Amino acid sequence: MDKSKQEIIIASSHEPEQNSRREFMKQTGAILGAAGIMAMVPMGTRAAAWAAGSDAPELKVVNVGFIPLTDCASVVIASVMKFDEKYGIKINLSKEASWAAVRDKLVNGELHAAHVLYGLIYGVQLGIGGQKKDMSVLMTLSNNGQGITLSNQLKDKGVTTGEALKKLVDSEKRDYTFAQTFPTGTHAMWLYYWLASHGINPLSDVKTITVPPPQMVANMRVGNMDGFCVGEPWNNRAIYDKIGFSAATSQDIWKDHPEKVLGSTAEFTQKYPNTARALMMAVLEASKYIDDMANRRKVAEIIADKSYVNCPVEVIDQRLEGKYEDGLGKKWNDPNYMKFCNDGAVNFPYLSDGMWFLTQHKRWGLLKEDPDYLGVAKKINQIELYKQAASQVKVSIPKDVMRTSKLIDGTVWDGKDPKKYAASFKIKA
Amino acid sequence: MKRILIIDDVRDRAAWLKASLELAEFDVVGVLSWEQVDERAIQAASADVIIVDANAPGRDTLEQISLMSSTLEKPVVVLGAQTDTRSIQESMRAGVSAYVAHTIQGEDMSGIIHVAAARFAEHKRLRDELKEAKSQLVERKLVDRAKGMLMDDHGYSEAEAYKRMRNMAMAKGKRIAEIAEAIIFAKELSA
Numbered sequence: 001m002d003k004s005k006q007e008i009i010i011a012s013s014h015e016p017e018q019n020s021r022r023e024f025m026k027q028t029g030a031i032l033g034a035a036g037i038m039a040m041v042p043m044g045t046r047a048a049a050w051a052a053g054s055d056a057p058e059l060k061v062v063n064v065g066f067i068p069l070t071d072c073a074s075v076v077i078a079s080v081m082k083f084d085e086k087y088g089i090k091i092n093l094s095k096e097a098s099w100a101a102v103r104d105k106l107v108n109g110e111l112h113a114a115h116v117l118y119g120l121i122y123g124v125q126l127g128i129g130g131q132k133k134d135m136s137v138l139m140t141l142s143n144n145g146q147g148i149t150l151s152n153q154l155k156d157k158g159v160t161t162g163e164a165l166k167k168l169v170d171s172e173k174r175d176y177t178f179a180q181t182f183p184t185g186t187h188a189m190w191l192y193y194w195l196a197s198h199g200i201n202p203l204s205d206v207k208t209i210t211v212p213p214p215q216m217v218a219n220m221r222v223g224n225m226d227g228f229c230v231g232e233p234w235n236n237r238a239i240y241d242k243i244g245f246s247a248a249t250s251q252d253i254w255k256d257h258p259e260k261v262l263g264s265t266a267e268f269t270q271k272y273p274n275t276a277r278a279l280m281m282a283v284l285e286a287s288k289y290i291d292d293m294a295n296r297r298k299v300a301e302i303i304a305d306k307s308y309v310n311c312p313v314e315v316i317d318q319r320l321e322g323k324y325e326d327g328l329g330k331k332w333n334d335p336n337y338m339k340f341c342n343d344g345a346v347n348f349p350y351l352s353d354g355m356w357f358l359t360q361h362k363r364w365g366l367l368k369e370d371p372d373y374l375g376v377a378k379k380i381n382q383i384e385l386y387k388q389a390a391s392q393v394k395v396s397i398p399k400d401v402m403r404t405s406k407l408i409d410g411t412v413w414d415g416k417d418p419k420k421y422a423a424s425f426k427i428k429a
Numbered sequence: 430m431k432r433i434l435i436i437d438d439v440r441d442r443a444a445w446l447k448a449s450l451e452l453a454e455f456d457v458v459g460v461l462s463w464e465q466v467d468e469r470a471i472q473a474a475s476a477d478v479i480i481v482d483a484n485a486p487g488r489d490t491l492e493q494i495s496l497m498s499s500t501l502e503k504p505v506v507v508l509g510a511q512t513d514t515r516s517i518q519e520s521m522r523a524g525v526s527a528y529v530a531h532t533i534q535g536e537d538m539s540g541i542i543h544v545a546a547a548r549f550a551e552h553k554r555l556r557d558e559l560k561e562a563k564s565q566l567v568e569r570k571l572v573d574r575a576k577g578m579l580m581d582d583h584g585y586s587e588a589e590a591y592k593r594m595r596n597m598a599m600a601k602g603k604r605i606a607e608i609a610e611a612i613i614f615a616k617e618l619s620a
Contacts, residue, residue: 097484097486098485099489100492101483101488177449181489208491208497240579
């Protein structure tokens with residue numbers, strides 16, 4: 001029995017509610033199916049496909065985890081549209097129930113790679129809230145497309161902006177509860193940054209809790225929270241269900257911010273560099289495909305399925321196509337909609353992007369000491385591997401490993417002095 | 430003695446796990462459903478070990494509570510539903526089940542982990558068996574009904590009716606229950 005098959009069988013043993021035998025048959029079928037498909041490709045084509053990837057992938061089946069969110073599109077499309085086969089691999093998608101499960105399965109090798117929160121990978125590298133493990137960011141998967149939703153109860157109090165929220169929190173004392181999706185993750189950082197930019201300390205002025213993305217809307221409906229930060233389609237879903245409204249999009253907080261990454265352990269990239277490259281090329285091709293606006297409706301239809309995001313197509317499609325409404329009567333076409341490629345501007349694993357999460361982990365007390373910001377980012381972000389993959393699929397590579405961004409509070413982040421930047425915030429832990 | 434808290438929405442599994450752990454003389458201080466999980470409930474239980482299903486969505490909620498709380502010792506979370514001992518050991522080595530409290534060493538956990546893992550696996554096996562038994566029962570009922578229809582409509586003996594269905598199933602590459610279903614549907618259509 002080859003290794004990949006073994007790993008899949010072990011993975012299937014973790015599903016308590018499923019018939020394991022049926023699952024086993026299905027997954028074995030998928031593997032045999034993949035082998036069958038490759039066998040049908042004429043030798044010449046196959047050799048050409050591998051030549052394009054410079055070296056044959058060490059693994060034929062790559063287990064890739066994802067969480068039901070609109071930005072899981074690139075890994076799903078890479079598999080569904082068979083971009084993976086072009087590079088001699090078969091992506092075996094695995095829908096996960098929590099970010100904790102994604103982390104654990106990456107760490108123990110059940111998943112080779114995953115659609116994962118940028119900050120989570122950095123948190124594991126530094127051992128925040130768990131065991132330390134050397135990790136890799138292969139590429140960034142998406143920019144923009146998250147948001148902050150406030151409840152209709154707040155709207156009834158006249159709160160439709162961050163400024164008004166600050167006034168209410170100051171004048172009417174009670175417990176205010178805000179939810180994000182993972183303690184070290186991106187949504188925690190967007191939520192904290194946004195609240196702080198309006199003078200609200202997310203750790204002392206309000207209560208923050210963690211709720212799995214698909215459960216956000218249900219929790220707000222029963223009055224468990226005043227607001228949340230989550231990825232689409234769940235902000236749009238809250239509007240669709242008439243329980244909340246959009247106070248801010250994540251692109252309001254940071255235009256073209258890094259969001260999900262294709263993450264793995266360092267062990268995976270060291271042991272299987274050709275597989276990692278093939279995976280990156282397949283996902284880059286999918287990213288290009290999704291960024292063609294003519295394809296977005298079709299992408300929404302594919303990912304809306306029960307096996308992926310499990311949400312009505314319309315709810316996903318609107319914001320995926322940049323058509324926003326805020327639930328307060330305002331409609332607009334957002335030029336900074338969720339992007340997946342943008343000719344590589346999205347995907348390049350900028351060191352400044354990775355370091356930013358470390359500065360925020362330090363700001364909010366998740367890191368007690370300043371880490372070696374640049375050293376950690378250089379270790380995690382696989383720039384060389386990315387460049388090889390991107391050049392093969394003709395995606396542009398930026399000249400600088402840093403980029404400069406201006407955030408909602410007017411501060412500029414360029415990656416040059418992370419320690420000073422981390423210490424510069426008035427509102428902090 | 431380690432104080433154990435179980436969080437599980439599958440009630441019979443939780444009850445069973447609790448009984449098993451207590452039989453092995455572990456101290457189970459509480460059983461919660463995921464809906465009940467918040468910082469206060471976790472604090473109140475003051476558990477050393479929390480046992481949850483590895484695939485529960487609520488695990489991220491627990492992450493935040495154990496990470497952000499200044500007073501709560503980081504609980505050890507034992508991941509359930511792992512049927513394979515080797516995979517448990519590998520996970521343990523990789524530090525997966527260890528949001529480890531400083532006071533608890535990995536080896537102290539082994540007894541609890543073994544009981545929990547074995548019970549999770551046993552529960553899953555029984556559920557699978559039950560599901561299979563149920564589906565077999567449904568299939569047998571379908572076959573009996575279709576058989577009765579053939580006997581009534583064509584005057585076949587029971588053995589002949591069954592043989593005809595079986596032959597068709599083999600010829601079409603379908604299960605006999607599917608053939609039975611088709612016969613029933615056809616009958617309903619013409620009724």
